[in-house]
Amino acid sequence: MAAERNALITYGLLVITGAAVEFSVALFTGAREAWDAGLFWNAGLPALILATFLAGLFGRGDRMLHGLCASAGLFIAMTLRTGEVGSMVGLGLLLVVLLGSILGLGSYAGAAVQRIFIKRKV
Numbered sequence: 110m111a112a113e114r115n116a117l118i119t120y121g122l123l124v125i126t127g128a129a130v131e132f133s134v135a136l137f138t139g140a141r142e143a144w145d146a147g148l149f150w151n152a153g154l155p156a157l158i159l160a161t162f163l164a165g166l167f168g169r170g171d172r173m174l175h176g177l178c179a180s181a182g183l184f185i186a187m188t189l190r191t192g193e194v195g196s197m198v199g200l201g202l203l204l205v206v207l208l209g210s211i212l213g214l215g216s217y218a219g220a221a222v223q224r225i226f227i228k229r230k231v
Contacts, residue, residue, distance in 0.1 A: 116170030120178045126160045127182020135190060142187050144204070157183075158215040165219025166227075172220055176213030180205045 130153040131143045140146035143153060157179050164175045184205045188194055195201065 112169050115168070119164050119168035119170050120174065123160060123164055123175055123178040124182040124185070127157060127179040127184075128186035129182075130156055131183045131186035132190065135187075141191065143183060144208075157212055161212045161215035162219040162222075165216035165221075166223050167219075168216075172216040173210065173213035175216035176211065177206070177209035179212050180209035183208070 130149070134140065134143040134146050134149045134153050138146040138148050140149075143149040161175045161179055164170075165172055168175070184201060187201075
């Protein structure tokens with residue numbers, strides 16, 4: 110029961126982190142979508158990779174879902190910020206899944222570091 114609760118907390122924190130990256134990049138660059146700005150690729154994406162790495166290192170739950178939660182936070186925040194989904198929602202969701210899969214690799218790396226150096230069961 111506690112492990113499930115910890116996993117849900119980890120997922121929620123990753124959604125919030127993704128949303129925070131979206132809002133921050135939009136605030137500093139004025140871009141309509143975070144991934145349209147260079148700041149996202151130079152600072153936002155590394156921050157999300159670090160967040161999923163830490164989730165894999167210390168958190169619980171499905172590793173690939175860590176990445177998908179972080180990228181879903183981006184999409185949810187963009188939708189809330191712009192007030193619309195847009196005509197290219199299908200392509201946007203495809204990018205969310207692709208980005209989430211890439212971010213999930215960060216979580217797997219964190220879990221590997223945990224197994225090798227911390228010696229705690231994942």
